[in-house]
Amino acid sequence: MSGCSSCSTSTGGTGGCQNNGTCGTSDCNKMNSFDWLAHMGIPEVDNFDIVEVKFKGGRKEYFRNVDYLDLHTGDPVVVDVPSGHHIGYVSLQGELVRLQMQKRKIRDDDNITRIYRIANQKDLEKWEEAKNREIPSLYRCRQIIQELGLKMKLSDVEYQADNSKATFYYSAEERVDFRELIKILAGEFRIRVEMRQISLRQEAGRLGGIGVCGRELCCSTWLVDFKNVSTSAARYQNLSLNPSKLSGQCGRLKCCLNYELDTYIEAIKNIPTVEKPLQTEQGPAKLQKTDIFRRLMWFSYNNDNDWHSISCDRVIEILEINAQGGKVFNLQVNESTELEDMAAQSTLELELLDKKFSKKKKKKKKNRNRPRNQEAQPSNSNQQIGNAKQVNQNAPREEAKANNNPNQKRRNPRRKPRQKPDIGSNETKNQNQGTASASGDSNNSRQKRRFPPRKNQKPNNGKGDE
Numbered sequence: 001m002s003g004c005s006s007c008s009t010s011t012g013g014t015g016g017c018q019n020n021g022t023c024g025t026s027d028c029n030k031m032n033s034f035d036w037l038a039h040m041g042i043p044e045v046d047n048f049d050i051v052e053v054k055f056k057g058g059r060k061e062y063f064r065n066v067d068y069l070d071l072h073t074g075d076p077v078v079v080d081v082p083s084g085h086h087i088g089y090v091s092l093q094g095e096l097v098r099l100q101m102q103k104r105k106i107r108d109d110d111n112i113t114r115i116y117r118i119a120n121q122k123d124l125e126k127w128e129e130a131k132n133r134e135i136p137s138l139y140r141c142r143q144i145i146q147e148l149g150l151k152m153k154l155s156d157v158e159y160q161a162d163n164s165k166a167t168f169y170y171s172a173e174e175r176v177d178f179r180e181l182i183k184i185l186a187g188e189f190r191i192r193v194e195m196r197q198i199s200l201r202q203e204a205g206r207l208g209g210i211g212v213c214g215r216e217l218c219c220s221t222w223l224v225d226f227k228n229v230s231t232s233a234a235r236y237q238n239l240s241l242n243p244s245k246l247s248g249q250c251g252r253l254k255c256c257l258n259y260e261l262d263t264y265i266e267a268i269k270n271i272p273t274v275e276k277p278l279q280t281e282q283g284p285a286k287l288q289k290t291d292i293f294r295r296l297m298w299f300s301y302n303n304d305n306d307w308h309s310i311s312c313d314r315v316i317e318i319l320e321i322n323a324q325g326g327k328v329f330n331l332q333v334n335e336s337t338e339l340e341d342m343a344a345q346s347t348l349e350l351e352l353l354d355k356k357f358s359k360k361k362k363k364k365k366k367n368r369n370r371p372r373n374q375e376a377q378p379s380n381s382n383q384q385i386g387n388a389k390q391v392n393q394n395a396p397r398e399e400a401k402a403n404n405n406p407n408q409k410r411r412n413p414r415r416k417p418r419q420k421p422d423i424g425s426n427e428t429k430n431q432n433q434g435t436a437s438a439s440g441d442s443n444n445s446r447q448k449r450r451f452p453p454r455k456n457q458k459p460n461n462g463k464g465d466e
Helices: 095-104 121-131 134-148 179-189 200-206 230-237 262-271 312-323 338-358 381-386 388-393 395-403 428-438 442-450
Strands: 050-054 061-062 076-081 085-091 115-118 153-159 165-171 192-197 285-291 298-300 309-310
Touching: 050 076, 050 095, 061 076, 076 121, 085 095, 134 153, 134 179, 153 200, 153 428, 165 179, 165 200, 179 192, 230 262, 298 312, 309 312
Parallel strands: 165 192
Antiparallel strands: 050 061, 050 085, 076 085, 076 115, 153 165, 285 298, 298 309
């Protein structure tokens, strides 16, 4: 017969689900079981005739293969139920079924009903029509519960494959009288109604979901038997007793707290019990943390933030010394030596230096009113004596500033005065003056006497213009 199309199951029904737990159909990846004895080739004569069949919500029951049908994991089969027939999927067969029945304490007697046949296409279509009525029935039943004011929480509805019975799963903290509710549901849906109360853990398993670990809930995948979980399991594992972190989606303590509890109980036997702080010369040391598997314990002096780790054997040794009324020097050694005293003294000096240099130096404020080009005045008399020469050299400049004469030019004392060119002798000068006066051009003669000749011009040796 045709199998699950979305899981790539073969049409012949062999091989089962090929999608490795990522199927999108209902109940295809819940409570899966792996038959690790299938490849061993057990003789068919001794094959166990009881088959494990899985239904909606991970519920599993056992049925007898009377007709010795050729069944495979994942095949839909029509089974006998007390009020008609129902359809489920084969989840396990062979010798492993015998072990599962022994684990769940189910007897191999006449109470185990039989498998009719492998479901055909007509059976699957009729079952699909019955499943389409589940969601509308769930919403309508919740409305009726709210109208009647019943203190119960309806979580799921399951219709039988022959469309003759509906099972309503609910959870409640107290006993609920639902007789009136059954009458209303039976008259409205025209079907036989069964109310079944489940726990909060079973409700979470039927609804499914993703846990804080990032994986699908254990109760909806493989966990069948729900054991009692107490807060002592968290104490043994040194976990924070925070209800929001220890509770699962069902509102109860997580089932995974029991997974490693036996290992912690075995490892904690060699860990010493510290009921009060350890007495040392450095002060009382209080227990802060314990690493059970590494056998390390962390203590702090006078509730400081600095934690010191020591081994469990060292803790036992300190407890014995304290029981005798003695004290140890610190958590590491029993008595102080000169080297340790020097180390302690150097540590103290380093702490003092750290405190000294940890203070920030105050920055000097700059005098904003001070002019930028103000010259620094010498404050020392020796500097004044040493700079006497520089003062004398700058005397002409100081006098010019005092006279406030803008036309006076500054002279460099080291620069030689400029010499006028020698035009000629006195006689020549007199002749030039006479010639100038005779010609009446006195201005040109003055310019010739005042300015030197040009580069390309020959000097006039007292002769007039020809």
